[in-house]
Amino acid sequence: MTNLRKRVFQGLAWRTFVDIGEMLLQIAFTIILARILTKSDFGLVAMALLVNRFLQAMTQIGFGTAVIQNQHVRKEQISAIFYINATINFIVSLICFLGAPFAANFFKEASLVPLVRLLAWVIFIDSLAFPQILLKKKLKFGGFSVLEISSLLLTNILAVVLALKGYGFWALALKYFLSRLLFASGVWFISDWFPGRPSFRGIAALFRFGLDMLGSNICNFFSQNLAAIITGKFIGVSTLGAFNIAYNLAIVPAQKIQSIFTAVLTPAFSSIQSNVANFKQKVFESLFSLGNIYIPFMIGLSVVGPNFVTNLYGPKWKEAGLLLIFLAPVGLFKGIQHVLNSVIISRGWSAVIFRITLIETGVSIPLLFAGSYFFDITGLVIAYLIVTSFSFVLAVIYAQKAVADSSLFLNATKKSFLWSAIMASGVLFYSIAMPISGMLMLITQVFIGVIIYSVSRIRFLTPAERNLMR
Numbered sequence: 484m485t486n487l488r489k490r491v492f493q494g495l496a497w498r499t500f501v502d503i504g505e506m507l508l509q510i511a512f513t514i515i516l517a518r519i520l521t522k523s524d525f526g527l528v529a530m531a532l533l534v535n536r537f538l539q540a541m542t543q544i545g546f547g548t549a550v551i552q553n554q555h556v557r558k559e560q561i562s563a564i565f566y567i568n569a570t571i572n573f574i575v576s577l578i579c580f581l582g583a584p585f586a587a588n589f590f591k592e593a594s595l596v597p598l599v600r601l602l603a604w605v606i607f608i609d610s611l612a613f614p615q616i617l618l619k620k621k622l623k624f625g626g627f628s629v630l631e632i633s634s635l636l637l638t639n640i641l642a643v644v645l646a647l648k649g650y651g652f653w654a655l656a657l658k659y660f661l662s663r664l665l666f667a668s669g670v671w672f673i674s675d676w677f678p679g680r681p682s683f684r685g686i687a688a689l690f691r692f693g694l695d696m697l698g699s700n701i702c703n704f705f706s707q708n709l710a711a712i713i714t715g716k717f718i719g720v721s722t723l724g725a726f727n728i729a730y731n732l733a734i735v736p737a738q739k740i741q742s743i744f745t746a747v748l749t750p751a752f753s754s755i756q757s758n759v760a761n762f763k764q765k766v767f768e769s770l771f772s773l774g775n776i777y778i779p780f781m782i783g784l785s786v787v788g789p790n791f792v793t794n795l796y797g798p799k800w801k802e803a804g805l806l807l808i809f810l811a812p813v814g815l816f817k818g819i820q821h822v823l824n825s826v827i828i829s830r831g832w833s834a835v836i837f838r839i840t841l842i843e844t845g846v847s848i849p850l851l852f853a854g855s856y857f858f859d860i861t862g863l864v865i866a867y868l869i870v871t872s873f874s875f876v877l878a879v880i881y882a883q884k885a886v887a888d889s890s891l892f893l894n895a896t897k898k899s900f901l902w903s904a905i906m907a908s909g910v911l912f913y914s915i916a917m918p919i920s921g922m923l924m925l926i927t928q929v930f931i932g933v934i935i936y937s938v939s940r941i942r943f944l945t946p947a948e949r950n951l952m953r
Contacts, residue, residue, distance in 0.1 A: 500628075501628035502628075505632050505635050506735055509635065510735070512639035513728070513731065514641065516642060516646055516654065517648060517797065517800060518797050519643070519646040520652070521651075521721075522721045522724030522725055522800070523652075524652040524654075525527060525723075525724035525728060526715065526719075526721055526722070526723035526724035527592060527595065527652045528598065528656050528659075529711060529723050529724065530590050530592060530715050530943075531586075531595055531602050531656065534583075534595075535602045535603065535605060536704060536708060537704055538606060539605075540742070543697065557682065558679065559679065559682030560684075560686050561617070562679050562682070563681035563683050563794070565613045565681075568610050569611065572609070573673075574602050575607075576606040576607040577603075579602075580600050580604070583596045583597075583599035601657075602659065605659070605660060607661050614670050614674035615670050617674065618670075618673075618674055628668060630665075630673060631666060633665075634661075637661075638665065639658060641657070641658065641661065642658035645657060657901060681884070698841070700909055702837070702841045702843065702844040702925035706870070709844075710851055711723060711727070712864060713852065713855050714726050714855075714860060718855065719861055726803070728796065728803040729788075729807040730810055732801065732807055732814075733781075733784070733807060733813055733814035734813070734817065736777070737817040737818035750784065763891065766826050766882070766891065769890055770819070771895045771948070773818075774896040774899035775899055777818055778819075778896065778899040778903050779899065779902070779932075780901040781812065782811070782812070782907050783903070783907065783929070784807065785811035786883075786911060786914075786928070786932070787925060787928045789801070789804035789805055789807070790914075791804065792807060792927045794922050794925050795869045802860075809861075809867070809868050810868075812868055813871045816875040817871060817875075819875070819896075820875050823881075823882040824836055824878060824882075826882040826885050830885045839878055842873075843870060846873055847867075874879065898940070898943065899940070902936055905935065909931060909932070910932045913927070913931055914928060
């Protein structure tokens with residue numbers, strides 16, 4: 484158990500360092516690109532990625548999660564899964580390539596055809612990054628973590644150069660394509676795995692687990708992307724560009740939470756799931772640690788969002804700042820839900836994840852359409868927040884069932900929510916009362932928020948909570 488604890492903390496340290504670095508680099512480069520490119524450039528690439536992600540969801544059968552969760556899978560079965568997954572993804576990439584004109588017709592944007600055709604092959608390329616699954620299963624995060632941040636850095640530098648030379652939306656598209664290609668190529672050099680002779684005997688259980696995850700992934704695509712689809716289809720490419728900037732600011736931290744915590748905790752939780760007391764304690768520690776930083780960060784982002792976007796991205800992105808007010812809480816709930824989902828999955832309850840996302844999708848369709856129809860983009864993002872909150876509550880309920888404790892989530896996070904709300908109130912009062920604006924207002928907002936939360940949170944830590952933070 485000591486060895487597991489050591490590997491978990493090493494994994495968390497790697498993922499925290501690299502993913503926070505990635506997030507900061509991505510935000511910094513997006514700020515640069517946002518000042519060079521137009522809202523329509525961002526909107527067009529967002530449309531192409533929606534098509535890519537939809538078809539990619541059709542291929543995410545959950546084999547990777549099944550391999551990580553199953554403690555008895557053999558190397559011959561892993562090889563079989565790799566070949567099956569790569570074949571499926573190649574076929575879907577080809578379908579995406581050939582179907583590009585239909586996507587362009589759906590969004591009524593002829594420029595989408597070459598974009599969709601380029602990004603179609605990312606689906607197949609991602610399947611070739613299969614060795615990362617085995618590295619995650621063994622909690623070996625060092626090599627491919629460095630590879631991720633290196634790919635991000637190189638391709639973003641290239642994107643800035645291309646944008647300055649007038650390549651427009653191609654700068655964004657090539658950045659995405661080349662980053663996935665570099666990562667998929669490099670991960671083979673840092674792993675000691677190569678597919679051998681496959682054995683298809685005994686993989687039925689992995690398929691059943693994976694198919695539950697497939698259904699979940701398809702529903703999850705619509706729950707995650709329906710707002711963007713409606714925006715691109717009915718509101719316009721320029722508004723989609725603003726939505727995409729705000730969405731990425733809100734959701735990128737949630738994605739990093741998924742990468743940092745679930746990549747490490749899913750295999751760790753899976754290995755101790757039979758020890759209920761230990762399992763429960765590790766879940767509590769994870770939620771408590773996450774809540775202390777992530778909850779105030781996202782609530783603070785919602786409060787300072789308009790000022791943050793206008794000052795750093797430029798006045799033309801003011802609409803994105805207003806959308807961030809509602810999308811930051813969406814990112815908050817989704818980030819915590821990634822951890823809750825890893826708790827549920829580690830118990831082998833993939834069907835539960837499917838049910839949650841199925842219900843979320845069913846609720847989101849009428850609400851998002853109604854919100855956008857009556858109140859345009861503002862109504863859409865408010866409806867999106869309502870739907871996300873509903874799904875989050877379901878995830879809390881099932882995760883607590885997984886650890887047999889109906890109050891675990893509340894006990895782990897209630898103080899972080901309380902003091903974050905007090906922090907937000909203080910920052911809002913300051914913003915209204917002080918006759919300053921611009922970058923000075925943003926800097927002082929952040930400073931005051933950090934002081935209020937840090938002092939109050941540390942002041943009221945219990946002895947048990949202090950031990951967890953050591």
